[in-house]
Amino acid sequence: MRVEIVKTLLKVVVIAFVYLGIGPALGFLMKGRDRWRRFLLGFMAFELVRPPSDFTLMLDSIETYRGHTKGFEFNFLEAIAIGFALAALLEKRKDFRWFAPGLWVWFLWIGASLVSVVAALEPLYVFMPAFKFAKMGFIFVGVFAALRGEKDVLAMMRGFAIALLVQVVICLWGRYVQGGFRVMGWFEHQNPMAMWSYFVAFPLLALAISKETKMKDVCLFFAAFGAAGLVVVLSVSRASLAAFGVGSALVMLGSFVHGLTIRRVSLGLAGAVGGVLVLAMAADTFMERMDEDSTPENDLRFALNNQSKAMLHDHPLTGIGWNNYGLANSRPRGLEYSRVLERWEENRGRRIYPEMFRKNPLTESLYWLMLAENGVLGFGAFMLFVGVTMLFGTRATFAFWKTPLGLVLMAVTISLGITYLHGQVERVLTQTKNLTTWIIFCALVSRAEWWRRQAKKAGTPKTLPT
Secondary structure: OHHHHHHHHHHHHHHHHHHHHHHHHHHHHHOOOHHHHHHHHHHHHHHOOOOHHHOEEEEOOOOOOOOOOOOEEEEOHHHHHHHHHHHHHHOOOOOOOOOOOOHHHHHHHHHHHHHHHHHOOOHHHHHHHHHHHHHHHHHHHHHHHHOOOHHHHHHHHHHHHHHHHHHHHHHHHHHHHOOOOOOOOOOOOHHHHHHHHHHHHHHHHHHHOOOOOOHHHHHHHHHHHHHHHHHHHHHOOHHHHHHHHHHHHHHHHHHHHHOOOHHHHHHHHHHHHHHHHHHHHOHHHHHHHHOOOOOHHHOHHHHHHHHHHHHHHHOOOOOOOOOOHHHHOOOOOOHHHHHHHHHHHHHOOOOOOHHHHOOOOOOOOHHHHHHHHHHHHHHHHHHHHHHHHHHHHHHHHHHOOOOOOHHHHHHHHHHHHHHHHHOOOOOHHHOHHHHHHHHHHHHHHHHHHHHHHHHHHHOOOOOOOO
């Protein structure tokens, strides 16, 4: 007991030092220093490829719980975001906002989800994701404050590009040196790794084919885009491979609408040839996965979604409690919903042993998870945030189409849209690395919306700050 108390106290000291010491110190360091701000933007983006343990620390962690949030998580990248916000305040910037466009909808979703505590088996578990997601507000506000023009966006994307190049090396090592089948790099699972890779890859492709991008950056961004494609293939994720192909095609088609150039045509052809070669090399791996029986009757996701439907039926407005799915679908406290899974197993000819159903898995669908845990109230608020971010991205794309960031904003919107669609079968937006990257991109479209509003208010041509 004493050892645990000492460990907790040490964690508190570290957390306080990072949030109250390093964060503000970075703010003073970045005041009036664009190079430091851009370096830290790139560092934040790069650090997201690293294992979560490198930049997170958990208080009151329940490692035995099979839920999407196991404690009160502190994300040290939020300290950098605090520094971004403080630097903007110290510089007395007129474009700084505590509530950036769209942020109020984010907090509306958190508030609506907290209402689910009324039906929760463990009320404390509800406050764990609320704490984690509310603190993402630091990332949102900080990145919004740090992105002041095209050069800042470019600096952040360089960080993501380097991260992808590092990730592909780790994945190649895992596949061909360690002999892994479905590698996961420094991620918790291969699916979030694949989704993170294509999420970041589309804006990098847009930058690579933009005529304003310098050649050294073109090489970096296109190499990173290729690395993302290879990572997706090595993950053996069929859905992510399809998403990568569709997203890449949409970005290329958008670039041709933007205007045909030798760079766009040549890089498009190079990407197509490279994709065919990589797929040919990995064809045997994908054929093994294609041979798997994935009919609904033999798909665990089918049974878990049925559990979610049962929970939603019983608690339509508020759900069974945020982060309580792992309790509500397992014995002994969730016997009623565990039986849904048990009947599915029986129909497949399996013998039922009650002790095997004490830690049932969560549904893979982000939307069914939200409907089950947060009910229609929380789910509706989340879909409002989805709609707002897509609206911001789309409006900014049209508003700044003829600027150097026009293609990038389109690609970011495509990344958001495909990831939201992919959320039907993957809940990765609840996981720290994908969640943080998502919020960074939401802050980017929020800043673009801010630029659009300011240009409209001033009645000036829609140009972006440099």
